[in-house]
Amino acid sequence: xxxxxxxxxxxxxxxxxxxxxxxxxxxxxxxxxxxxxxxxxxxxxxxxxxxxxxxxxxxxxxxxxxxxx
Numbered sequence: 001x002x003x004x005x006x007x008x009x010x011x012x013x014x015x016x017x018x019x020x021x022x023x024x025x026x027x028x029x030x031x032x033x034x035x036x037x038x039x040x041x042x043x044x045x046x047x048x049x050x051x052x053x054x055x056x057x058x059x060x061x062x063x064x065x066x067x068x069x
Contacts, residue, residue: 003058005029005067006029006030006032006033006034006042008042008043008044008046009030009033009035009036009038009040009041009042009043009057009058010040010042010055010056010057011035011039011040011041011055011056011057011058012039012040012041012042012046012053012054012059013039013054013055013056014052014053014054014057015051015052015053015054016039016041016051017051018048018049018053019041019046019047019048019049019053020039020047020049022042022046022048023045023047026041026042026045027050028042029042030042033058034058034060035058035059043055
């Protein structure tokens, strides 16, 4: 997989330990994401194991998707 943007930025509120480790390229892109938190991930890069997740979508990310950028 390759990362190209941060439009799928999400914040994992519960279940972070069930995700694969973030790659260096994902971490580099996350540095550019609006509303970055320590539990931020790009959903296009996160592989979920068995546990359920609770995620929050930052306001700018929601608006970006709605405004068809």
